[in-house]
Each structure stands twice: as structure tokens, then as C-alpha cells.
Amino acid sequence: MFSEAEMCQIIFDHLENASRLQTLDIGRSCYWRIGVFENLSSKLKSLPELTVLKIQYICTPEMITGLADACPNILELNLKGSERITDEDCSEIAKCVSLKCLDITGTRITGKGCWKIIDSIKVLSWLQHCAFNCNSDALLFESRAQLFDCIKQQVNRQNEPVEMVGSPGLINVFSLKNFWLFNPRTEDMFSMLLCPHLEFLRMDFIFQDLTEEPDVEVISQIPMINKLQANLYDRCVVDLVSQMIEGCGCKLTTLDLHLADDYFYAAQVHNVVARCCPNLVNLSFSGDYKADSERVFRARHSLDESDDCLDFEIQAPAHPHLENLSITGVVSDSRLRFLLSHAPAVRNLHLDGELEWLHDDMFKTLLDENPLTKLEYVWFNVSTTITLNTVRLLLLHENSVRTIGRLCHMAESTMSEYQELQDLVRQRNLDVKLIWVTDERSR
Incomplete structure (x- = not known):
């Protein structure tokens, strides 16, 4: 949907003519156009596909009526x-019995x-909501006792559905494929x-609000789990992350x-990941920092100690x-070398945060160890000590690189050097895009 007022109104007025429409996305950009969509339910009657x-x-209740x-x-x-x-x-x-995916985050549904x-x-498999947190006021279960009774029955009868205690007709085996827990206690994990x-x-932790760390054994x-997201917002508990x-x-x-903590603790987690995750396709680390004396948060360990x-x-x-x-x-040089030495098939490399500890020599050494022949995309999102x-x-190495950016963040980089690299790309007839300042949305 266009967010420009007049165009938005025109499209809405003629929406019933799109009788074969399959996807309708009214996004955040239409927040100031709520009045245009007040009668959306009447338009939906013309969109049976x-x-x-x-x-x-x-969204208002009237918009989804019928x-x-x-x-x-x-x-x-x-x-x-x-x-x-x-x-x-x-x-x-609940009348939409064919729904497979539902996102109700940020609503007042408990x-x-x-x-x-x-x-x-019954076919709902993807429910994006945080009402499963048994520490919140929006309890999924009437009481913790009811939760434990249900879990005990599940353990005793394995995958055979059993009725909820005190809730006839409700069974305790769900088709849900995603689960989100915030500050769970050990019993909540079950x-x-x-x-x-x-x-x-997905699990989120703010340890200052927890009386004890949960057992996540x-x-x-979980037999079918293939994606894990863990957000530790105020410190990295290495033993907890390792157990997960x-x-x-x-x-x-x-x-x-x-992992919002000093890099020293995140570095220890890398070893656990390397030993235990042989089938990863996607790996993302964020949150760690190495504060210097000028910052509010002071580093507790040197970079060498962390590496x-x-x-x-x-x-x-x-x-x-x-x-x-x-x-x-x-x-750091050591961190990136460690990660890339274990990833011969990496295609996309995105670097952000504190890149002042990266140097050209590291890439020379790394490429001798791991040629990165499948590498397609390299992105430096902030300034780095690496040069052009x-x-x-x-560019001169045998690989599959198609995009490198942002070159303006390279140390001592100049526009003339950038143009020289562009000439090199043309001379060698390389299918490579060099990005100077444009952000990722250009892709």
C-alpha cells in the first residue's frame, strides 16, 4: 500500500476490482491513514482468493469482522x-480455520x-506472540499447577494428546513450530x-530480574528444533549459553x-559453537563490546586475553x-580468522560494530588457509582499519565475489583509489559491484 494520502485513498476505493488478489499488505507506513481503511471489511468481501x-x-476489530x-x-x-x-x-x-501463520505481537491478546x-x-503452526511466558500477567495456563499437571501427562503419555486438567476439550499437544520465552524459570522451560x-x-534473558539462572537442559x-535465538541483554552467562x-x-x-557483555565471554562461546554445531547454515553474533577508558563501560579484559x-x-x-x-x-583479526577458518562455504559476510582491530595482513593469511571460493558478499558497515x-x-583472488561495500569505510580510502578499483573491475570484466556509500537497501 502506498502511504501517500491521495494515492492510498484511490487504491482503497478501487480495491474490490482486484478480485484475484492473493496478498494485501497494509504496513506501518499507513499508520497515519487509519481513516482510509475503516471500512476494510466491506472490501475484503470482494477478495475471495x-x-x-x-x-x-x-487494525481494529471492525476491520477483521467476517x-x-x-x-x-x-x-x-x-x-x-x-x-x-x-x-x-x-x-x-479463531473462525479462520485454515490459518497456518499468525502474528499478534503488540496486540492486547493474552x-x-x-x-x-x-x-x-488445528493447522496453526506459526504463532508469533509472547503470551507463553509463564512469568507474565498474560498466562497461557490458569495456574502453574495446571501447567505442571499437563507436562506430567505429556511425559507419561509421550505424544498422545491428553485433555487439559480442568479445561475439557483442550488438549496438550500443539502444532506450534515456534516458541518464545522471556526470563523463564527452570519449570517454565518444560x-x-x-x-x-x-x-x-527464542529465549530472552534480563538476569537482573531473575532470582536464579534456569536449567535449560x-x-x-526437542526433536525437531533447527533454529535457536538467544538474547542475553545484561550479561553473558557462558555456562547457560553452553548448556543450550x-x-x-x-x-x-x-x-x-x-550477548551483551565484554567480548571476553563471547569468545568462549565461539568454541562451544564450533564443537557442537556442524550443520549451521546461518550464524549471527551481536551485542559484545570492548570498551576503552573513554567509555562509560570499561573493559575488564584486554583484547589479547579475549582472543x-x-x-x-x-x-x-x-x-x-x-x-x-x-x-x-x-x-578482531583472530576472531574473524577463527570463524572463517571453519567456514569454507561462506557466501555472505556482514561485519559491524568495532572493526578497528581488523588489518590487511589477516586477510592475506586467511586466504592462504581458506580461499573462500564461494564468497559472494562482503559488507563493512562501519569504519575499519582494513584498506582498499x-x-x-x-578482486584478484579466485572466488565468487559479487558485492563489496562500503568502501568509504576503509582506512585512508579515497575516491581516486575507488575509481582505480572500478577500472580494475572493467579491465578484468568482473561481475562485481563495488559500493562506496550506498546502504544495503540498494541490493
Whole structure:
């Protein structure tokens, strides 16, 4: 949808003419055009082939009234950020029995409302919401005792569905494939056993709000998990992160770690990932820092001490299938060399954060060890001590590089040097895009 007022109104007025429309996305850019969409439900009656409907931040109960009858083929519904959607509207959503994906983050739907939706839509496999947090006021279960009773039955009867205690008609085996826990206690972790088809697990921790660290061993009992996201917002507890990764690392294809702490602790986690995650395709590290004396947060360990935590004795390659690597934090010569030495198949490399500890010599050494023949995309999002000599080295090396940016962030780089590299690309007839200042949205 266009956000420009007049065009937005024109499109809406003629929406019923798009009778074969399959996807309608009314995004955040339309936030100031709520009045245009007040009668959306009347337009949806003319869109019987719609399978994807996104009404983010502006959805009202009236907009989705009669949605199931108007759009019987709806498979994905996204109401993200729409605060006027509450538990009272769950009956309307629950009528869309073909829904497979539902995003209700930022709405006022609680765990009780989720129950109605989950119990009514048997094929629902992707529910984006945080009402599963048993520490919040929006409880999925009426009490912690009910949660434990349900878990005990699940353990005793394995995958055979059993009725919820005190809730006839509700069963304790869900089709959900994603699960999100915020500051879980040990007993909360066991609620994952109610989702035997779980593929994606996200856990957020703010340790200053926790009385004790949870035992996350139950992660090892999730048979189908392949994606793990862990956000540790106020410190990196190495033992906790290690327990998560050791429990399910061999099953993971995607690992996203946000470890807000000194790089010293994040460096130790790299060893665990290298030992336990042989099937990764996507790996992302963020949040770590190396503060100097001028900053509010002062470093507790030197860079050398942190790099010494990396175990270069681990046999390479630890990640033979890794294609996408993103590091947003401290990126030292040793850290990048360690990661790339284990990733011969890497295609996309994104570097952000603190890159002042990267140097040209490291890339020369690395390419001798691992030629990175499949590398296609390299991105330096902030200033680095690496110069355009490394770019030239990559251009002359046998690989699959197609994009290198941002070159303006290279140390001592000048426009004339950039133009020389462009000449080199033309002379060698290379299919490479060199980006000076343009951001990633140019891709």
C-alpha cells in the first residue's frame, strides 16, 4: 500500500476490482491513514482468493469482522502492533480455520485468548506472540499447577494428546513450530514439551530480574528444533549459553546469539559453537563490546586475553555448510580468522560494530588457509582499519565475489583509489559491484 494520502485513498476505493488478489499488505507506513481503511471489511468481501493479509499497527476489530467468510482461503494473518485487538476478537480470528501463520505481537491478546485460537485452528503452526511466558500477567495456563499437571501427562503419555486438567476439550499437544520465552524459570522451560513439532526457539534473558539462572537442559529433548535465538541483554552467562548449544547444537541450521557483555565471554562461546554445531547454515553474533577508558563501560579484559580464549586446536572446518555469517560487535583479526577458518562455504559476510582491530595482513593469511571460493558478499558497515588493498586482494583472488561495500569505510580510502578499483573491475570484466556509500537497501 502506498502511504501517500491521495494515492492510498484511490487504491482503497478501487480495491474490490482486484478480485484475484492473493496478498494485501497494509504496513506501518499507513499508520497515519487509519481513516482510509475503516471500512476494510466491506472490501475484503470482494477478495475471495486472498491468502495473506497484513494489517500492521492500525487494525481494529471492525476491520477483521467476517474475515473467515469473506476470505475462506486465508493462510497468513499479521496484526502486529495493533493495540485495539484484544481477547474479545479472538473468536473472530479463531473462525479462520485454515490459518497456518499468525502474528499478534503488540496486540492486547493474552494467553487466554491464545487458547481459543490454538484450540480452534488445528493447522496453526506459526504463532508469533509472547503470551507463553509463564512469568507474565498474560498466562497461557490458569495456574502453574495446571501447567505442571499437563507436562506430567505429556511425559507419561509421550505424544498422545491428553485433555487439559480442568479445561475439557483442550488438549496438550500443539502444532506450534515456534516458541518464545522471556526470563523463564527452570519449570517454565518444560512447557516446550507441549510442542513436539517445535522448530524455532527464542529465549530472552534480563538476569537482573531473575532470582536464579534456569536449567535449560530440556532443550536437548526437542526433536525437531533447527533454529535457536538467544538474547542475553545484561550479561553473558557462558555456562547457560553452553548448556543450550550443547543440548541442541547438532540439530541447528540457524543460530542467533545476542550477548551483551565484554567480548571476553563471547569468545568462549565461539568454541562451544564450533564443537557442537556442524550443520549451521546461518550464524549471527551481536551485542559484545570492548570498551576503552573513554567509555562509560570499561573493559575488564584486554583484547589479547579475549582472543586467547579462542581454541584454534579445534579441527576445521567445524561449519562446512555455513553460508551466512554476521558479526556485530568486536571483530578482531583472530576472531574473524577463527570463524572463517571453519567456514569454507561462506557466501555472505556482514561485519559491524568495532572493526578497528581488523588489518590487511589477516586477510592475506586467511586466504592462504581458506580461499573462500564461494564468497559472494562482503559488507563493512562501519569504519575499519582494513584498506582498499584487501578489496584489491579479493578482486584478484579466485572466488565468487559479487558485492563489496562500503568502501568509504576503509582506512585512508579515497575516491581516486575507488575509481582505480572500478577500472580494475572493467579491465578484468568482473561481475562485481563495488559500493562506496550506498546502504544495503540498494541490493
